Amino acid sequence: MQRVLLDTGAFLGYLFPIEYQRELISQHIETLILKGVELLVPYQVLREAYATLTRSPQNRGGFGMRPMTVVQIFRKVMESGVFCFVSENEDILQRWLNFLEKAGITSADTFDAYLVATAQAYDVNRVVTTNPKIWQRAGIPVETS
DSSP, rough: OOEEEEEEHHHHHHTTTTTTTTTTHHHHHHHHHHHTTTEEEEEEHHHHHHHHHHSSTTTOOOOOOOHHHHHHHHHHHHOOSSSSOOOOOHHHHHHHHHHHHHTTOOOTTTHHHHHHHHHHHOOOOOEOOSSSSSHHHOOOOOOOO
């Protein structure tokens, strides 16, 4: 079975395609769902999405949503069974540290580097992303739609 990981931009694009200006990403994910592709969403994506959704619109593109609303949305999505939410473990942590060291990752790219490590640990075939740069550095095929 094909395994595809969604990064935070793709996950938000699926949840809020118009507001997040990601209609094509949302349509692409819908196509993957119809094809029966296993869509992995790391817990890190939920944390990053929560930060974006609850952040003020005046602060780096936040949505300004109430925390309770975001939690309700997350619970509904998790209960839908559409996505496979993947847990974190020691293997991911070690892969992340190795990638940071090998690639010289700094600053905010460390968050995406953690997703790279997760993709490697779960034998992901490709990633749906709005930011292909770090994935390409890791040699993981990307779909940007």
